[in-house]
Amino acid sequence: xxxxxxxxxxxxxxxxxxxxxxxxxxxxxxPNGTRGLAPIDLAIGRNEFVxxxxxxxxxxxxxxxxxxxxxxxxxxxxxxxxxxxxRVGESGRRLAFVxxxxxxxPWSRVEANVxxxxxxxxxxxxxxxxxxxxxxAQVGLTRYARHYPGQLSGGMRMxxxxxxxxxTEPDLLLMDEPFGALDEFTRNxxxxxxxxxxxxxxxxxxxxxxxxxxxxxLSTRIVVMAANPGRIYAQMTVDEPAPRGDAFRxxxxxxxxxxxLSRLLQAASLESAVADHDEGGx
Amino acid sequence: MRPLITxxxxxxxxxxxxxxTFVLIAWQFFCRQRGIPVYLFPAPTDIALKLAAEWPxxxxxxxxTLEVTFEAFFxxxxxxxxxxxxxxxxxxxxxxxxxxxxxxxxxxIVAIAPLIIILVKNTQVALTICATVVAIFPIISNTxxxxxxxxxxxxxxxxxxxxSRLQTLIRxxxxxxxxxxxxxxxxxxxxxxxxxxxxxxxxxTGGRNAGLAYDILQSGLQLDIPRMFAALLLIxxxxxxxxxxxxxxxxxxxxxxxxxxxxxxx
Numbered sequence: 175x176x177x178x179x180x181x182x183x184x185x186x187x188x189x190x191x192x193x194x195x196x197x198x199x200x201x202x203x204x205p206n207g208t209r210g211l212a213p214i215d216l217a218i219g220r221n222e223f224v225x226x227x228x229x230x231x232x233x234x235x236x237x238x239x240x241x242x243x244x245x246x247x248x249x250x251x252x253x254x255x256x257x258x259x260x261r262v263g264e265s266g267r268r269l270a271f272v273x274x275x276x277x278x279x280p281w282s283r284v285e286a287n288v289x290x291x292x293x294x295x296x297x298x299x300x301x302x303x304x305x306x307x308x309x310x311a312q313v314g315l316t317r318y319a320r321h322y323p324g325q326l327s328g329g330m331r332m333x334x335x336x337x338x339x340x341x342t343e344p345d346l347l348l349m350d351e352p353f354g355a356l357d358e359f360t361r362n363x364x365x366x367x368x369x370x371x372x373x374x375x376x377x378x379x380x381x382x383x384x385x386x387x388x389x390x391x392l393s394t395r396i397v398v399m400a401a402n403p404g405r406i407y408a409q410m411t412v413d414e415p416a417p418r419g420d421a422f423r424x425x426x427x428x429x430x431x432x433x434x435l436s437r438l439l440q441a442a443s444l445e446s447a448v449a450d451h452d453e454g455g456x
Numbered sequence: 457m458r459p460l461i462t463x464x465x466x467x468x469x470x471x472x473x474x475x476x477t478f479v480l481i482a483w484q485f486f487c488r489q490r491g492i493p494v495y496l497f498p499a500p501t502d503i504a505l506k507l508a509a510e511w512p513x514x515x516x517x518x519x520x521t522l523e524v525t526f527e528a529f530f531x532x533x534x535x536x537x538x539x540x541x542x543x544x545x546x547x548x549x550x551x552x553x554x555x556x557x558x559x560x561x562x563x564x565i566v567a568i569a570p571l572i573i574i575l576v577k578n579t580q581v582a583l584t585i586c587a588t589v590v591a592i593f594p595i596i597s598n599t600x601x602x603x604x605x606x607x608x609x610x611x612x613x614x615x616x617x618x619x620s621r622l623q624t625l626i627r628x629x630x631x632x633x634x635x636x637x638x639x640x641x642x643x644x645x646x647x648x649x650x651x652x653x654x655x656x657x658x659x660x661t662g663g664r665n666a667g668l669a670y671d672i673l674q675s676g677l678q679l680d681i682p683r684m685f686a687a688l689l690l691i692x693x694x695x696x697x698x699x700x701x702x703x704x705x706x707x708x709x710x711x712x713x714x715x716x717x718x719x720x721x722x
Contacts, residue, residue: 242616271616277609280713281631293627294617322713 193217194346194378195241200250202236202404210236212405213250216397218346218380223372225381225389225396227435229443233404234382235350241380242271242348270339272349276331278323278338285310285319288337295342309341312371329360336368340375347379354384365391366419373416386439390431391423398438401446408438498682503689506682514683518690520666521652524580525694528587529648533641535588536595543596544603544629561593565651569658583655583667590651594643602636603629635714638706645698653691 199213211233218224226234239245241252270291278287285306292302310316313333323331332352339347353361365388372379372392383389389396393412400407412431414422422428480500486492487499494502507514539557543550569586576582606629614624656669668687675683 244612244616269616271613273609273613275609277607277613279610279628279631281634281710290613290627291617294614294619294623324713 193219194222194254196253197237197241198251198253200240200247200252202233202240202245203248209403211240212403214406216406218378220378221372221376221394223377223379223381223392223394225383225393226399227383227386227389227396227439228399228404228407229401229439229446231401231404232399232442232446233401234399236404237399238348238350238380238382241346242269268342268344268346270342270344270347272335272339272347272352274351274354276323276328276335278331278334280323282322283319284315284321284323284326284334287323287334288341290338291342305341306337309337312340312375313337313367327360329356329364332356332364333367336364336371340371345378347377349379349381351382351384353388361385361388362423368392369416369418386432386435390428390435391418396435398435398442400442407442407445410435410438495679495681498685502682503685507686507689510683510686514668514671514686514690517666517668517671517687518694521649521656521668521691522694524583524587524652524655524667525649525698527584528591528651529645531584531588532591532595532644532648536592536640536644537599537637539592539596540599540603540633543600550600557593557596560589565590565654566658569655573655573659579659583652583659586655586658587648587651590654591644591648594640594647595637598636598640598643599633602633605636606632635706635710638702638709642699642702642706645702646695649691649695649698 195218197214197216199215200211201213202210204210214237216224216237226237228234236245240247243252279290282290288306288309289299289302292305293299307316307319310319313336315330315333315337318326318330323334326334335352353364356364369392371377381389381392383392390412396410396412397406398408398410399405410431414427484499484501487497487502492499498506539553543554565586568589572585572589573579573582576585610628611624614628619627652667653669656667657673660670660673668691671687672684675681675687
């Protein structure tokens, strides 16, 4: 189950179906000369839920932003849909990004916030409204469509943010620590919903998190990263079938998986620290 | 039943009305008791009688001042907002022009007004220019800050969804700037009135026979103190009404989402 910490995906781990996105030796050197990411090779298959986890500075957010096309890779390529499209946004490759904050427009009602990506894409309102209603129903917020974000709790605002992502029916959902600011009960509830939605909607997701429990609960595959420079340290699959719920969360198997991941993270953290020390010595 | 003193309605309306009533009664009593002559310090009833008796001419003066105030306020909002849009469009424009906006703001209007009144032939236009100069700065400064104070997360979201410049302006920048703009409006409306009155004072008897400030000057020369008070009262009431109007507008536009519109400061 745990693969060698060698920084590439062994053939047994490669998804059997076609990758949605293929990251080919993409790296990132920031303008100030800092190396954010060493060349990364990673393929995300259809219906996969891939979590990125690792010590701070390991480049997991940077990697997500490369895939989101918020950054250009310094070298290497990110190939979409088996190479038919090399750039995000071409020919209907739909991406949705969920931030750590809900980032809603406080002056707009929940329904208008969810409709925003459709409005920006120029979809007529008559076509957009049913999509919005369906997305709101999926996150359980139908009753709150006419509310303003300021009237909702933190967890509910995050649900609105997720509905805004789902409404575009994305080929790939990118989430950057979306539940990091929430309390544990709310977070568990949203994790439950996300697992259910991934199953129902056949989502493909890249998910950055700091919580190893969350990573184990949600993921079909976990990518452990190390820092200095940011790189993939190891990968781990979680082949627990859907639907997952409290039974899985309370199982011995879950505890064992968390222990395995914890060990990997400790090793990755140690590796990052050593590299840090070496840098300082030069 | 809660004690009256902790009742919100009581605190907001009844308390200030009570204070005003007390002051007016004390004032009336003081004037009558000491037999102070009307030409030195009139009692509230003297002022009220004067207001009723000379209402038509006072109203004409008020209308003249209001005309200058509203023209100046309108110009300040229009030119101020346009300047702010210009400032956020280009850093170079902002850097080159902002010092002059500040210069306009920090130079006392009383000092510039005589020059403007000499240079501009039409007194009405001169007065409006003076009041506009006073009222424009809060609009420029607040709207500029507002247009720039956009949630960076939302800006990134708009960029990621390939929103055009126009979409970003209309859907993101303008709504974000609205609370700042409306706060500027509140300050600016009061300043437009102050600017109009100050300009009328400077234009003084050399100006045309209109406006409340001119009225105050004339009444002073004629020792018509009750009329001075009556004109003063009209200026004060106008200022309060302007502020209330702006606070109401702000509440109407922002009440449902922004803290400043939720009615804690009206």
